[in-house]
Amino acid sequence: MENFTPIESLSGGVLIGLASAILLFFTGRIAGISGIFGGILQAKHGETQWRVVFVAGLLVGGLLVNFFRPDMLQFQMDRTNFGIIAAGLLVGIGARMGNGCTSGHGVCGIGRLAPRSMMAVVIFMTAAAATAYVVNHLLGGHL
Amino acid sequence: MINLIIFSCGLLFAFGLALSGMTQPSKVVNFLDFTGKWDPSLMFVMGGAVFVYYIGQRISLSRDKPTYAVNFQLPTATEIDLPMAIGNVIFGIGWGLVGFCPGPALVSSVSGNPQPVMFLVAMSFGMYAYGAVAEHFLTRPLPQVDGGAGIHEHAMLEALEAEDKKHHLP
Numbered sequence: 341m342e343n344f345t346p347i348e349s350l351s352g353g354v355l356i357g358l359a360s361a362i363l364l365f366f367t368g369r370i371a372g373i374s375g376i377f378g379g380i381l382q383a384k385h386g387e388t389q390w391r392v393v394f395v396a397g398l399l400v401g402g403l404l405v406n407f408f409r410p411d412m413l414q415f416q417m418d419r420t421n422f423g424i425i426a427a428g429l430l431v432g433i434g435a436r437m438g439n440g441c442t443s444g445h446g447v448c449g450i451g452r453l454a455p456r457s458m459m460a461v462v463i464f465m466t467a468a469a470a471t472a473y474v475v476n477h478l479l480g481g482h483l
Numbered sequence: 484m485i486n487l488i489i490f491s492c493g494l495l496f497a498f499g500l501a502l503s504g505m506t507q508p509s510k511v512v513n514f515l516d517f518t519g520k521w522d523p524s525l526m527f528v529m530g531g532a533v534f535v536y537y538i539g540q541r542i543s544l545s546r547d548k549p550t551y552a553v554n555f556q557l558p559t560a561t562e563i564d565l566p567m568a569i570g571n572v573i574f575g576i577g578w579g580l581v582g583f584c585p586g587p588a589l590v591s592s593v594s595g596n597p598q599p600v601m602f603l604v605a606m607s608f609g610m611y612a613y614g615a616v617a618e619h620f621l622t623r624p625l626p627q628v629d630g631g632a633g634i635h636e637h638a639m640l641e642a643l644e645a646e647d648k649k650h651h652l653p
Contacts, residue, residue: 349524352503353531359495361539366488368549373586378610393486397493402590405501412501413594417508428602430577432609437570442584451536459563460571467575472515
């Protein structure tokens with residue numbers, strides 16, 4: 341096990357769960373980032389403003405983290421621009437087609453004990469693990 | 484007030500992502516590639532998040548309605564259809580390739596690092612393109628965006644209901 345950070349990861353998870361629960365309590369909405377962000381792109385009346393506000397919170401949060409703890413956001417992945425763009429396209433398409441992502445299905449879906457989301461998590465975790473394996477072991481960690 | 488709350492949720496969510504390590508794509512990949520230098524940390528992220536969310540959700544759903552909305556908008560579908568399963572696979576592949584998913588991409592995009600920005604732009608395009616294609620060529624509906632009155636219309640509706648009650652006293 342390398343770089344095992346159980347305390348930070350658990351604490352971070354607690355904050356994520358808390359933020360999602362607070363959103364549900366006050367607005368009745370699911371904190372699925374792909375749904376929130378993707379919904380902005382769909383631009384339906386009455387459904388855009390709260391999404392923009394939430395995403396603004398994410399971005400300002402990022403700015404604050406970058407200011408106080410830049411180490412948390414600094415990285416350089418051994419990936420070509422092409423690889424990054426391809427990954428982005430797949431995540432974008434897949435999150436919409438799959439009706440959710442790690443927060444929507446993984447946190448809120450499992451939190452609801454929804455079999456549909458649990459299945460989704462199993463599927464995308466398996467696909468992700470297989471992909472990570474291929475990249476790390478068959479492609480030498482480059483893409 | 485509601486905007487402040489929603490904004491704060493986004494803020495808190497971002498802090499959670501950063502603290503948990505989800506904004507470190509190599510950490511994500513090391514979790515996913517469990518045959519390699521396995522880092523199980525992200526299991527704790529989901530565990531912690533699900534646990535807290537479950538409790539918070541029980542509290543929320545025990546009430547009649549959310550504080551600032553007419554109703555809860557929870558997914559109603561119970562079945563996984565083939566397109567959804569394929570979508571999950573595609574998402575998984577994209578996630579495993581670099582280690583970004585939507586939330587961390589957004590949070591990291593403001594750090595000046597071009598990698599998450601590129602990912603975010605590509606992701607946005609992918610989402611938009613899927614929506615455009617799905618609407619025109621597939622019979623499958625887009626993921627539900629609305630299931631009732633919007634949040635900011637809530638105050639207006641409450642006022643209307645109050646007016647209604649005033650004129651229909653028993």
